Amino acid sequence: MAASMGSKDDFQSVDRPVLEPLLLPDRMDLYDERQRSPRRSVPCMLCDNVFDTVETLNDYLKHLLEEHRFVIADVKLVANFRGYCMYWKERFKQQHVKEFCSEVQTTSTEDGNGYFMLSDILPEDKQLRELLQRRKLEYILETQQKEREDETFCRSCLFCKEQFHGNRSDLFTHMIEDHGFNVGQPDNLVFTSEFLDILEDKLNSLQCLYCEKIFRDKIVLKEHMRKKQHRKINSKNNIYDRFYVVNYLELGKNWENIQKERDIIEPDTEDTESEDEWSGWVEDIEGQAVCLYCKYSSSNADKLRQHMIELHDFDLQEIKRTLNLSYYQQVKLVNYIRRQGHLGICIGCDNKFDSQTVLLDHMHEENHTNKLPHITVWDQPQYYFPTYENDNLLCQLEDEDDGCHGNENVIAEDNPVLDTILSEETIRKEILTS
Known part of the structure; x- marks a missing residue:
């Protein structure tokens, strides 16, 4: 397989402010995180076919390859695929795709013809991807700020009947301190109502939030989550990624990538200790008392007592x-x-x-x-x-x-x-x- 890039003259459009000729859609059009809007349907870049990219992304990419001999490189790194496709559809109306794409030659097809590949090697494409990433992050941060200021929030705890009004972080703090259920820092969460809906649906479906096994009734589920200390979410389940701001900070990186990079720079010595080295788990925090059986700690004697009763009998x-x-x-x-x-x-x-x-x-x-x-x-x-x-x-x-x-x-x-x-x-x- 051999790839041939267009000449510098082929990319004359790149020498001017590349994003000025077209107006990108409104920010909410560009990024609908909740994926509930009909705007999620996107037309093919090169013809009139329309696809639901949420449900049929693979079909969309297959269509581009088979019908148009067209490939998008690193498609998973595109922050807003719909906005990306809409932008290039308009650009391809102005100029032929070969003015923007690498032409890849291959002998694997019957006719021996190659295909066009659109990637961030092209400065215009790179600028577009970066812009979409910034817009996405701006939208996430704006949404998070609105949630913090929202005084109409009203929700019951997932594990008891206590209700919380206004500040969402009070609910998450309550679930950490009173029930040992920790989903991380509340300030790192976004779309919290939808996040809680998913967790509540799983519990109502008698599904453990951590191992995701189904149980026959709520009593058995509660006992399982208590005994196995499964009062946490499964961090490997990608369904939760969109509720954490950290996953939007850098293009193409989620919390795992960022954590690995941090570990290389500043290794976490506590995580490298063997499990039976218990001497490291007593937190050096004034006033914090640690549970007799796990790492939970609290300066409030009643909360610590309730934790040991509920989780450890x-x-x-x-x-x-x-x-x-x-x-x-x-x-x-x-x-x-x-x-x-x-x-x-x-x-x-x-x-x-x-x-x-x-x-x-x-x-x-x-x-x-x-x-x-x-x-x-x-x-x-x-x-x-x-x-x-x-x-x-x-x-x-x-x-x-x-x-x-x-x-x-x-x-x-x-x-x-x-x-x-x-x-x-x-x-x-x-x-x-x-």
Whole structure:
């Protein structure tokens, strides 16, 4: 296959402001992101046939090739295919396609004739693609700003009956903090109502948002999403790409391309750690307490408690009341669970697992997150001391019986390093200031 470019004279039209001869359509005509407008139908560049490019893009490109021996290079990188086709249709009425296209010779066809290829090698085509990309981004940003200023928004949470009015970000923040459902920063979203419609339809169809499996009823679906921690969307499903502004920033690049480039420049060391290196997951944020079983954190004790109840069936306050635990016994229980998790050991059956993910899946499937061993197993002196530094969950523990055991002394019988007798008041101060 050989390609021959036209001479410089062939592109005399490029030497003048190439986009002045024609007026591009109105911005909303150029880019209808929601793809609900009848304007999505586009005529062939070279004849009177009309195609629905949303549904039959491949048929459109096949028609160009077979009927007109015409190919568009890197068609997936065109920001607004309809606007692109409309522009070139008008240009081809003014001049023959060979004035703009590379002529590619091939022997693969029966008659041996070649075909014309339109690409951004042509400066006019490159300028058009860049303009369409800018217009697209402008439209996205304008739409996003309108959504931020829209005070008529009213929507119920996807997971409970609480309603939110006005600011959309309040709803997404609520779903993150109260239900552990995270779709990323609300400020990075656009077309949020349609986005929520899709998520709600999937849930109503009993489909998991992450693995996209279908379940027999809502109870089973809820349990699956909770136990598997599937309260997130499938980032590999391209249906969600158009709801994230990051996917519109650079021509031909989506969030994956941009993330890979960032990782090359600034590698994320946390992502390269093995799954069983749990020491890295405690967030170094003042006041943030981390869940006993996953990476969720919150400075609000009630929200963290609700998270552990809903996602992990673990209610420390209920356990405290049932077992009549003192403050210090709560401390030891938390530190015991933290230690077992760090070692990859299930608190319910003592089985050891190789990673956090496998351990947590096991504990959810077997309902071992709230199956505590006998109190004598964890009510031990060594568990007075935090498994992790700055474990703010210890600061959120209820201390209703402060002073009841204040005169007790503790002997660390099985740890030679801790063989000094310490008062519980001293231990408590160490815990809260460590």
